[in-house]
Amino acid sequence: MFKVVFPEKTVEFEAPLSVFDAAKAAELVTRAHIAAEVGGQTVGMTHLLTGDCEVKLLTFADAAGKHVFDHTAAHILAQAVKRLYPATKLTIGPAVESGFYYDFDSEIPFTAEALSALESEMKKIVKENHLIERFELPRAEALALMEEKGEPYKVQLIHELPEDAVISFYRQGEFVDLCAGPHLFSTAAVKAVKLTQCTGAYWKGDQNNKMLQRVYGVAFPSKDELKAHLEALEEARKRDHNKIGRELEFFTTVESIGQGLPILLPKGARVIQTLQRWIEDEEQKRGYLLTKTPLMAKRELYKISGHWDHYLDGMFVLGDPDDYTKDCFALRPMTCPFQYQVFLNKKRSYRELPMRLGETSTLFRNEDSGEMHGLIRVRQFTISEGHLVLRPEQLAEEFRGCFELANYCLETLGLKEDCSFRFSQWDPARTDKYEGTPEQWDHAQGVMKEILDDLGIDYKIGIDEAAFYGPKLDIQIKNVFGKEDTLITIQIDMLLAEKFGMEYVDSDGQMKRPYIIHRTSMGCYERTLALLIEKYAGALPTWMAPVQVKILPIGDEHADYAYGVKKQLEAKGVRVEVDDRNETIGKQIRTTQLEKVPYMLVIGDNEMNAGTVAVRSRKDGDKGAVSVDAFLSDLLAEIEEKRR
RNA sequence: GCUGCUAUAGCUCAGUCGGUAGAGCACGUCAUUGGUAAUGACGAGGUCAUCGGUCCGAAUCCGAUUAGCAGCUCCA
Numbered sequence: 064m065f066k067v068v069f070p071e072k073t074v075e076f077e078a079p080l081s082v083f084d085a086a087k088a089a090e091l092v093t094r095a096h097i098a099a100e101v102g103g104q105t106v107g108m109t110h111l112l113t114g115d116c117e118v119k120l121l122t123f124a125d126a127a128g129k130h131v132f133d134h135t136a137a138h139i140l141a142q143a144v145k146r147l148y149p150a151t152k153l154t155i156g157p158a159v160e161s162g163f164y165y166d167f168d169s170e171i172p173f174t175a176e177a178l179s180a181l182e183s184e185m186k187k188i189v190k191e192n193h194l195i196e197r198f199e200l201p202r203a204e205a206l207a208l209m210e211e212k213g214e215p216y217k218v219q220l221i222h223e224l225p226e227d228a229v230i231s232f233y234r235q236g237e238f239v240d241l242c243a244g245p246h247l248f249s250t251a252a253v254k255a256v257k258l259t260q261c262t263g264a265y266w267k268g269d270q271n272n273k274m275l276q277r278v279y280g281v282a283f284p285s286k287d288e289l290k291a292h293l294e295a296l297e298e299a300r301k302r303d304h305n306k307i308g309r310e311l312e313f314f315t316t317v318e319s320i321g322q323g324l325p326i327l328l329p330k331g332a333r334v335i336q337t338l339q340r341w342i343e344d345e346e347q348k349r350g351y352l353l354t355k356t357p358l359m360a361k362r363e364l365y366k367i368s369g370h371w372d373h374y375l376d377g378m379f380v381l382g383d384p385d386d387y388t389k390d391c392f393a394l395r396p397m398t399c400p401f402q403y404q405v406f407l408n409k410k411r412s413y414r415e416l417p418m419r420l421g422e423t424s425t426l427f428r429n430e431d432s433g434e435m436h437g438l439i440r441v442r443q444f445t446i447s448e449g450h451l452v453l454r455p456e457q458l459a460e461e462f463r464g465c466f467e468l469a470n471y472c473l474e475t476l477g478l479k480e481d482c483s484f485r486f487s488q489w490d491p492a493r494t495d496k497y498e499g500t501p502e503q504w505d506h507a508q509g510v511m512k513e514i515l516d517d518l519g520i521d522y523k524i525g526i527d528e529a530a531f532y533g534p535k536l537d538i539q540i541k542n543v544f545g546k547e548d549t550l551i552t553i554q555i556d557m558l559l560a561e562k563f564g565m566e567y568v569d570s571d572g573q574m575k576r577p578y579i580i581h582r583t584s585m586g587c588y589e590r591t592l593a594l595l596i597e598k599y600a601g602a603l604p605t606w607m608a609p610v611q612v613k614i615l616p617i618g619d620e621h622a623d624y625a626y627g628v629k630k631q632l633e634a635k636g637v638r639v640e641v642d643d644r645n646e647t648i649g650k651q652i653r654t655t656q657l658e659k660v661p662y663m664l665v666i667g668d669n670e671m672n673a674g675t676v677a678v679r680s681r682k683d684g685d686k687g688a689v690s691v692d693a694f695l696s697d698l699l700a701e702i703e704e705k706r707r
Numbered sequence: 708g709c710u711g712c713u714a715u716a717g718c719u720c721a722g723u724c725g726g727u728a729g730a731g732c733a734c735g736u737c738a739u740u741g742g743u744a745a746u747g748a749c750g751a752g753g754u755c756a757u758c759g760g761u762c763c764g765a766a767u768c769c770g771a772u773u774a775g776c777a778g779c780u781c782c783a
Contacts (some may be wrong), residue, residue, distance in 0.1 A: 260780035263710025
């Protein structure tokens with residue numbers, strides 16, 4: 064006799080039985096239930112219950128349920144591939160956040176036509192309604208089975224399993240795959256599937272390994288859900304900054320200038336200027352000292368900082384790096400070693416700390432040719448950079464200050480709700496990539512963990528994501544394709560101070576080593592602009608909009624009045640455009656939705672005679688006739704508030 | 708850097724079998740004059756990304772380069 068506790072009720076059973084049978088006996092199971100959580104672990108509906116347990120039934124709406132569903136879809140894909148391309152070798156095929164993929168080793172490239180053929184075959188497999196059975200084998204038999212089936216990658220995976228691992232397989236029809244599971248009860252539930260793309264991916268994610276073919280797909284329990292998903296995806300892609308940022312004339316690129324070197328057009332440049340002035344002023348209010356340091360330096364500087372050893376491939380080098388009879392320069396990929404010179408300028412007292420140094424800093428990184436992406440990943444960018452030189456006991460307080468500033472920036476930009484936190488740590492197994500000793504890293508990461516936990520930050524840990532000189536708090540954000548990038552970073556650097564011989568005279572007269580925080584307040588302007596464009600679909604909040612007000616005179620006779628209003632607004636710093644194409648167009652008032660202007664002022668006889676403007680707000684629609692003074696004062700208040 | 712795809716007018720795209728280029732929007736001129744995305748007529752715009760090859764002949768076929776897109780790997 065044992066108890067199975069469902070959230071709804073508790074049922075007692077005499078003999079072991081499957082989750083499905085237990086749920087059926089409890090009269091809880093429906094067709095929507097595709098998996099279950101038993102004792103906190105996701106299992107299939109055929110999982111055998113043998114003792115007291117808590118069981119929660121899962122549907123596709125549960126993240127864990129969707130995961131099982133997608134994983135089964137990946138197996139169906141693999142089955143279809145083995146049917147149509149029997150020579151293909153299987154590797155791995157997990158469920159991921161956006162659906163599922165399966166990596167194959169195949170000599171034949173999977174073209175769009177091939178994907179569509181595979182999709183049809185998958186639908187066939189779904190219709191065939193194969194039950195999905197789990198079975199386990201001892202290691203020797205498991206290896207024999209995979210060798211017999213000619214699956215070298217699976218053989219390798221089995222060899223890499225720990226000695227005591229349970230080696231499980233899943234069978235559906237003629238198809239068998241090494242897999243930990245769990246899976247759906249049958250292939251029939253995967254009612255709607257779409258293979259979205261095929262790309263290359265390295266075996267085990269290592270670029271020294273063979274490149275496999277990765278087929279991505281999405282799957283749903285119904286065609287309607289698939290359709291809705293695809294439409295939502297298409298909708299998101301309409302906000303792609305790389306498309307609308309060009310259409311709206313924020314930026315462009317030119318072949319002869321090169322990859323990753325965008326031209327910021329007047330509109331994009333104006334937005335960035337607005338952000339820059341705002342953040343420089345804000346930092347000044349928070350006790351930052353502004354610096355301006357060179358964009359390049361001799362190789363000797365980077366030798367001290369460690370960049371020469373750890374970052375040479377990422378730098379643009381001017382001159383022959385191996386010829387020591389001549390000077391060799393490199394454009395700076397980071398500001399740290401330059402800004403440290405500000406501190407090093409003279410002997411420093413503990414009284415001067417914390418020293419908060421800020422700089423609007425342009426950096427150059429020679430990214431690999433396939434890495435560039437619109438304004439998000441470029442080879443030259445400008446960052447709201449800063450370094451804080453601290454007494455050790457000031458670390459927590461100053462870190463908090465950096466975090467609060469970053470938060471303030473994200474809130475003001477409206478991006479905060481889209482961000483997540485990552486505590487980026489080193490990988491002790493890859494000491495070649497990092498400076499410093501394990502003791503130094505343990506210390507830095509220990510201190511940082513304490514600070515993060517104290518601030519109550521909900522972070523996930525990223526191993527091997529640290530900078531070469533220290534751990535980071537990275538504030539991550541996703542673009543419209545779901546790809547995650549770092550928007551803001553706050554780093555604790557306990558190594559470079561030593562390398563550069565930075566020290567201060569403490570109150571006891573002793574020379575002490577300062578701690579350094581390396582941080583940005585709102586990240587790099589290009590990337591931030593890109594994410595703002597995507598967030599707002601190009602319709603930026605008034606305070607940062609490149610054109611805040613557009614004036615539309617209806618006909619020639621109103622043009623003078625329109626330009627008068629423009630002058631009045633501009634005198635207060637408002638960014639105004641007059642669309643006088645109306646003069647020759649007459650009753651056709653052409654407005655450009657793509658320009659996403661917050662306010663339009665329409666001027667006809669009524670307005671001109673009454674000294675008003677007809678205000679049309681992007682947000683609130685038609686607001687009727689308003690005096691120019693009233694409009695201006697409301698607008699200035701809104702801009703001042705810096706909120707949408 | 709790797710895998711796959713792409714490059715024709717400012718933009719979005721047609722262009723069949725290899726026979727020297729087309730539309731819509733945008734732009735210019737003229738006409739129209741009045742209210743929130745598309746008035747009409749006419750006009751101007753292209754060494755078909757670049758270089759090379761095959762061919763009597765290349766936008767079209769082949770190769771290389773450059774640039775763009777998605778993914779991988781790296782990274783703000």
